[in-house]
Amino acid sequence: MKKHTFIYWLFLLPSLLGVALFYVFPFLFSLYYATVDNLGDMRFAGLENFADTLSNPLFQQAAGNTLLFIGLCVPLGMVLALFLSICLQRMGRGRVPATLALLIPLVVPSGSIVYFWKVLFDQNGLLRKLLLQAGFSPEIVFQNSWAMGILVAVFLWKNVSYNIVLFWSGLVWIPKTYYEQMALEGAGAWRQFINVTWVYLSPTTFVVLLMSIVNSFKVFKEIYMLYGPYPSTDIYMLQHYMNNQFQSLSLPQLCSGAYILFLAVSLVLLVLFRLQKRVTDTYQ
Amino acid sequence: MKSKHIWAGTIIWLAAAVALFPVIFIAANSFMGGGEIVSRYSPEMLPTNAGDFTSHNIHFVRFGLIPQEPTLEQYRRLLLESPGYLRMFWNSVLIVAPVLLGQCVLAPLAAYGLENIRWKYKEAIFFTYIVVMLMPTQLSLVPNFIVAGWLNIRDSYLAIILPALFHPLGVFLVRQQLISFPKECMEAAALDGAGPFRTYSSVVRPNLNSVVAALLVLLFADNWNVIDQAVVFIGQTYRNPLSVYLGNVVTDEPGMFFAVSVFYLIPALLVFLFGQEHLTEGIALSGLKA
Numbered sequence: 001m002k003k004h005t006f007i008y009w010l011f012l013l014p015s016l017l018g019v020a021l022f023y024v025f026p027f028l029f030s031l032y033y034a035t036v037d038n039l040g041d042m043r044f045a046g047l048e049n050f051a052d053t054l055s056n057p058l059f060q061q062a063a064g065n066t067l068l069f070i071g072l073c074v075p076l077g078m079v080l081a082l083f084l085s086i087c088l089q090r091m092g093r094g095r096v097p098a099t100l101a102l103l104i105p106l107v108v109p110s111g112s113i114v115y116f117w118k119v120l121f122d123q124n125g126l127l128r129k130l131l132l133q134a135g136f137s138p139e140i141v142f143q144n145s146w147a148m149g150i151l152v153a154v155f156l157w158k159n160v161s162y163n164i165v166l167f168w169s170g171l172v173w174i175p176k177t178y179y180e181q182m183a184l185e186g187a188g189a190w191r192q193f194i195n196v197t198w199v200y201l202s203p204t205t206f207v208v209l210l211m212s213i214v215n216s217f218k219v220f221k222e223i224y225m226l227y228g229p230y231p232s233t234d235i236y237m238l239q240h241y242m243n244n245q246f247q248s249l250s251l252p253q254l255c256s257g258a259y260i261l262f263l264a265v266s267l268v269l270l271v272l273f274r275l276q277k278r279v280t281d282t283y284q
Numbered sequence: 285m286k287s288k289h290i291w292a293g294t295i296i297w298l299a300a301a302v303a304l305f306p307v308i309f310i311a312a313n314s315f316m317g318g319g320e321i322v323s324r325y326s327p328e329m330l331p332t333n334a335g336d337f338t339s340h341n342i343h344f345v346r347f348g349l350i351p352q353e354p355t356l357e358q359y360r361r362l363l364l365e366s367p368g369y370l371r372m373f374w375n376s377v378l379i380v381a382p383v384l385l386g387q388c389v390l391a392p393l394a395a396y397g398l399e400n401i402r403w404k405y406k407e408a409i410f411f412t413y414i415v416v417m418l419m420p421t422q423l424s425l426v427p428n429f430i431v432a433g434w435l436n437i438r439d440s441y442l443a444i445i446l447p448a449l450f451h452p453l454g455v456f457l458v459r460q461q462l463i464s465f466p467k468e469c470m471e472a473a474a475l476d477g478a479g480p481f482r483t484y485s486s487v488v489r490p491n492l493n494s495v496v497a498a499l500l501v502l503l504f505a506d507n508w509n510v511i512d513q514a515v516v517f518i519g520q521t522y523r524n525p526l527s528v529y530l531g532n533v534v535t536d537e538p539g540m541f542f543a544v545s546v547f548y549l550i551p552a553l554l555v556f557l558f559g560q561e562h563l564t565e566g567i568a569l570s571g572l573k574a
Contacts, residue, residue, distance in 0.1 A: 220511070
């Protein structure tokens with residue numbers, strides 16, 4: 001058995017080379033681009049590009065919008081998914097067709113339903129008409145600051161079912177007897193949720209939190225479909241900032257931005273991994 | 285107890301209706317004629333003066349699901365008069381097919397190799413794969429972009445296909461499954477004289493069919509909806525996958541948008557209907573458990 005072990009490297013090699021060539025190596029190399037100056041003579045510029053990027057108002061705006069979006073859609077998406085997955089567990093017949101319907105948004109191409117969102121959310125769209133008929137004043141109905149809210153709604157529509165599946169796969173592992181025990185002791189639905197569901201679901205909750213943050217960056221697709229490559233400043237995200245750097249072919253700007261984003265994302269993931277590990281060790 | 289079921293069921297069916305409604309809207313409207321679509325949904329006649337913002341002065345959309353005169357005009361125009369859309373649909377196929385093929389060969393091979401090599405830093409390899417997997421698209425696009433420059437394949441589908449083909453999600457999913465694969469089976473095969481290749485092809489790989497199917501469904505959903513990468517790499521409009529161009533159809537040719545959308549939606553729905561169980565399995569596996 002032991003003498004064969006080098007052969008297994010052959011199995012891994014194609015993938016390893018691919019990941020190294022297309023992701024790891026050029027990313028490490030891009031640190032070089034991030035530290036040379038922007039004028040084309042490739043003079044070492046230290047952290048100049050990083051300082052430039054961080055002080056760029058456009059970058060700050062994009063970072064702020066991205067944080068706001070994550071801060072809105074991650075908690076909302078998690079609460080909604082947890083609620084729906086518990087309902088899914090409690091419902092009687094028809095679970096299979098209902099799940100099928102719930103999962104459909106995951107596979108629908110973002111562009112295929114862009115007209116629906118326009119008809120619903122445009123200035124003369126259905127939602128504003130209904131709001132006016134319901135008696136809201138035109139000043140509120142037609143103000144422009146709804147863009148972020150619209151984006152959150154569109155994103156939740158598409159991505160909540162991913163979280164539902166994750167929560168669901170955690171819920172089915174909780175033994176029924178725990179609930180029965182609680183019920184015998186006279187605990188109501190809320191107490192059962194706090195003392196059984198919430199406790200035993202907490203490792204899953206961290207998984208969902210982590211994946212929600214990772215997935216929240218996918219909102220670029222929806223923004224691009226709804227508003228094109230240059231959306232208004234209140235929904236201008238880090239993804240747009242990065243995209244504009246691609247178009248302007250400014251490698252130092254692009255790469256320093258990438259490293260800042262990489263450090264931020266890594267830091268968040270690291271903290272979450274640590275927390276998840278601690279919670280998992282406590283309950284399992 | 286009974287009423288609890290009914291409550292939960294009602295909420296789930298409401299949510300299911302919300303999930304389905306946009307798709308139903310698009311499908312129903314695809315049987316409207318171009319004239320009806322323009323008269324229903326065109327954004328004209330918004331008052332420019334804020335003082336006019338009372339509901340009777342605004343031409344609101346006339347939202348509807350049932351066409352006044354059902355017609356196949358949109359589909360006729362799409363299939364017979366608009367080679368551009370068919371071509372962009374084909375572009376999408378050209379991007380997705382090699383990615384799926386490559387992943388379903390490479391990912392199980394690599395996961396099997398990784399599971400069996402003995403090296404003290406082997407977990408570091410796996411950790412690197414996870415980090416790459418979790419990075420936002422715009423971030424991993426930076427190394428993709430740099431390599432594409434080195435290889436001189438910017439503005440070619442290869443710039444999208446190759447990184448997607450080596451994306452670590454596949455290896456990660458298969459390995460999650462392989463961890464629970466009984467080691468005794470592999471050892472028994474080795475005792476019977478099977479080498480690593482025989483063990484892989486006759487013992488391991490046949491047991492990975494379901495996770496590979498899960499991977500294919502996930503990858504299809506993701507790559508059929510490719511937007512970010514195409515925006516960066518593909519310049520000319522007609523070479524774009526249809527997933528990107530749908531955003532232009534909505535403004536350029538609203539009278540055809542619904543049929544084009546349904547047309548692009550159908551492969552995604554078919555893959556979903558055939559692979560729905562695999563999709564849920566794939567999502568459950570993709571959740572990172574430390």
